[in-house]
Amino acid sequence: MTKKLDLNKTVFELTQQYPELVDIMAGLGFTEITKKSMLHSVGKMMTIPKGAKMKKISMIDVVTTLMRNGFDIVGDMPEMASVSKVQEQEKTSRPSSERREQLKAYLKRLGDGEALEDVRADFVRDFGEVEASEIMEAEQELLKEGTPLSEVQRLCDVHSALFHGSTAEEKIANAEKEVEASVLRKKAQVAGQENKAKSAALEEIPGHPLSTLKKENEALSALLTKFKESRDESVLPQIRELSIHYAKKGDLLYPLLNVHYGISGPSDVMWTVDDEIRDTLSSLAKEKERGNKWNTRLDAVLTRAEEMIYKEENILFPICAVNFSKEEWYGIYRDAKDYAACFGVEKEMWSDAENMAQAVDEASEGEIVMPGGRLRIEELTALLNTIPMEITFVDADNINRFFDEGPKVFKRPLMALNREVFACHPPKIEPMVRQIIDDFRQGRRDFVEVWMEKEGRTMLVRYMAVRDKDNKYLGTLELVQDMEFAKEHFLGDKA
Numbered sequence: 001m002t003k004k005l006d007l008n009k010t011v012f013e014l015t016q017q018y019p020e021l022v023d024i025m026a027g028l029g030f031t032e033i034t035k036k037s038m039l040h041s042v043g044k045m046m047t048i049p050k051g052a053k054m055k056k057i058s059m060i061d062v063v064t065t066l067m068r069n070g071f072d073i074v075g076d077m078p079e080m081a082s083v084s085k086v087q088e089q090e091k092t093s094r095p096s097s098e099r100r101e102q103l104k105a106y107l108k109r110l111g112d113g114e115a116l117e118d119v120r121a122d123f124v125r126d127f128g129e130v131e132a133s134e135i136m137e138a139e140q141e142l143l144k145e146g147t148p149l150s151e152v153q154r155l156c157d158v159h160s161a162l163f164h165g166s167t168a169e170e171k172i173a174n175a176e177k178e179v180e181a182s183v184l185r186k187k188a189q190v191a192g193q194e195n196k197a198k199s200a201a202l203e204e205i206p207g208h209p210l211s212t213l214k215k216e217n218e219a220l221s222a223l224l225t226k227f228k229e230s231r232d233e234s235v236l237p238q239i240r241e242l243s244i245h246y247a248k249k250g251d252l253l254y255p256l257l258n259v260h261y262g263i264s265g266p267s268d269v270m271w272t273v274d275d276e277i278r279d280t281l282s283s284l285a286k287e288k289e290r291g292n293k294w295n296t297r298l299d300a301v302l303t304r305a306e307e308m309i310y311k312e313e314n315i316l317f318p319i320c321a322v323n324f325s326k327e328e329w330y331g332i333y334r335d336a337k338d339y340a341a342c343f344g345v346e347k348e349m350w351s352d353a354e355n356m357a358q359a360v361d362e363a364s365e366g367e368i369v370m371p372g373g374r375l376r377i378e379e380l381t382a383l384l385n386t387i388p389m390e391i392t393f394v395d396a397d398n399i400n401r402f403f404d405e406g407p408k409v410f411k412r413p414l415m416a417l418n419r420e421v422f423a424c425h426p427p428k429i430e431p432m433v434r435q436i437i438d439d440f441r442q443g444r445r446d447f448v449e450v451w452m453e454k455e456g457r458t459m460l461v462r463y464m465a466v467r468d469k470d471n472k473y474l475g476t477l478e479l480v481q482d483m484e485f486a487k488e489h490f491l492g493d494k495a
Contacts (some may be wrong), residue, residue: 207350
């Protein structure tokens, strides 16, 4: 059942309706809410927006936190910034803000079902051109203002036709021009002298993650064109390798943008679209009836994949190029080694990253003393890596603290260490992860076991609550074990 939170109601009314709000708001900095005397006095006169203004807490943080906790925001939406610095920035960029408001209005009209051509006519009258980055900002603001994620995902697919031509061919033909014009101007506004040369230079470095992702997109685009021209279904298994490309984005790019840089649009929208494209292709591959309806669905999902290439190169890659540090790119390069090649694009060595890894890869000295004995760090590391399971430990604050080394069926990029575990999961999986950890924390469960098929093999995933001798919750252990050996043993005995 949807939890509707009315911003026009007082803090007292809302906490009576949703008691969990006390902890959520306290975590945001509304510490007085934990005092009953304040809640029953000032809380009966104060609304959340008024409190945020008094405490100088950004309403962006408030709204996004409430949405993450399952609330649907209703009522009068205040200004999304409370900090004076943000307000000053808004004053100096009013034309850009007004432009985004108009873009948001076009997107909302499309979302309400208005005919594309009617909206396009108004757009052509009011705008000569539009930046791809402005579209991304408009979508992010819709999310922050409470527009349901499913609506923004739908708009993500239709806005390309509104702003970049009505057909996929037009969009692809104009992609290079859009990158050169849109990214160059936007970077000049936001980052001064930094411009399109930043992303172009990174794409030219052999082995750099952006170079590899760009080559994968070029190969995928060629496969899509080949299928469109020939309708040769033998090409489809190669196209389905986009799941590897999407997995790298989902594990290595989206969470870093969201957690470290507060850029949530790609993780909120693109990640879910990636999953839908991958799942639809997988479902179609399993169907035996391949008539007109099947081909119509196939063409639709391949068009979405084609448009995703456009979105990556116009929005995602330039954003990453501007924001990520060299050290973060080194980490992405290191973690990307754990993924299979796709579309026939072979992995290349990035010499700078390899030299850096060699320089810092020095053996640690000293011992770790435990009740059951003592081990040198190199011994403990080797011991954990020898256990035939994939090991993950998440601490009591929901932070990833440890992954064992080596190739994994369930990827665990080292870049995700010291990052909140929830940021490492797609939006549709996050609620389940939150529920499991909350059950462990509250003592409702001690373990959860999930059996599944992964890459044609039977896998057992165990989630286990880690507690000390006094039964205090210390964190969650995840163990992933390939169970094919057990099947072979027992089935072999029966045979």
